[in-house]
Amino acid sequence: MSVSPPAPRLPPCPICQGQQVGNLGVVSQYGVGVHPHARALWTKPLSGLNAVVCLNCGHATLFAAEPAKLRQEAQQHPERFSW
Numbered sequence: 001m002s003v004s005p006p007a008p009r010l011p012p013c014p015i016c017q018g019q020q021v022g023n024l025g026v027v028s029q030y031g032v033g034v035h036p037h038a039r040a041l042w043t044k045p046l047s048g049l050n051a052v053v054c055l056n057c058g059h060a061t062l063f064a065a066e067p068a069k070l071r072q073e074a075q076q077h078p079e080r081f082s083w
């Protein structure tokens with residue numbers, strides 16, 4: 001039984017056109033992520049982050065892992081965001 005990599009579906013790197021890989025966690029010993037400044041969630045972000053990284057130049061793009069949480073927060077408290 002051989003294991004083949006998934007078919008490429010991420011676009012090439014915007015900097016060097018290299019192959020990008022995704023579904024990478026952004027980690028530390030603390031909770032790394034994003035939340036509105038108005039909320040003091042210093043140890044537990046509203047959403048974690050997923051990264052896409054170019055295997056050639058290292059260019060990294062960050063994505064919120066749970067955009068639905070941010071969407072809900074933005075709908076309930078639009079004043080906490082810039083638009």
Ligand SMILES: [Zn+2]
Nearest residue numbers: 013016054057
């Ligand atoms: Zn690159």
